[in-house]
Amino acid sequence: MRMTVKDVMTGQVASVRGDTPFKDIAETLISGGISAVPVVDAGNRVIGMVSEADLLRKEEFREQFYREGYQPPLRARLRHPKGRQKAAGDTAAELMSSPAITISPEASAVSAARLMDSRDVKRLAVVEPGGKLVGIVSRRDLVKLFLRGDEEIATEVRDEILDRALWVDTSSVTVEVHQGVVTLGGSMDRRSETGIAVRMTQRVNGVVDVIDKLAWKQDDSKWEGR
Structure with a gap:
């Protein structure tokens, strides 16, 4: 939000x-x-x-x-x-x-x-x-x-970003928050999708930092710019 x-x-x-x-x-x-x-x-x-x-x-x-x-x-x-x-x-x-x-x-x-x-x-x-x-x-x-609770931040990342903002399968993505630091784990289909998920999470109010532990099945970065 x-x-x-x-x-x-x-x-x-x-x-x-x-x-x-x-x-x-x-x-x-x-x-x-x-x-x-x-x-x-x-x-x-x-x-x-x-x-x-x-x-x-x-x-x-x-x-x-x-x-x-x-x-x-x-x-x-x-x-x-x-x-x-x-x-x-x-x-x-x-x-x-x-x-x-x-x-x-x-x-x-x-x-x-x-x-x-x-x-x-x-x-x-x-x-x-x-x-x-x-x-x-x-x-x-x-x-x-930055005083927002960890669970409140985690809920927003799951509901507003993973479930609504990203029009891709995020069922394998995990979200953990400790002291405002969000760790995104699991996997997504494309490398570019993981980058979008991380950037959008960084914009959530109260997020201090984002640790990217996301894996991807297909590296589509070589197609960028074409």
Whole structure:
């Protein structure tokens, strides 16, 4: 089964408006036990994201350091090129990162993970067409996919892949799962069919790895490309 962002996201999401004061943002983060919060407009459309890191820049670039001749450490300036500007911010609109990185609730969980990795973020605002906020998906939400039980994974491999997705005889194929690692054993008619079975199993949510112990009766790899 293809797991989507909607399946793993947090739907009850705290948010702030652009004019929300600094201290109210901090209170929202602390009371909610979260590290970032979406910033929305009057129509609940996402316009940015403000995080703990954005708030902490007030400390890192606090005004008392900017006495005559002082410069923040090079490391800080490179990491946050707009740090001094954000440190002066008093509202969400002045502190937030914008535009927010968003994703559709219908997108696959895998695509969410790839987007987080490519953009080097820990969370994504989940929005409907038009930008309306419907949830938040975090790295922690995606990690939960790997907490699926072994028997649940084995059942999906047998029912969804071997019995339904593959239009070939899989009656001799065995499935064993331990700690998310799937071992496919037994035999199939063609070598190409075993490769398809392994690749499809690798895409099952919660699968950590696939050990291929499948045998085949006919090596049809020499026909590939003809």
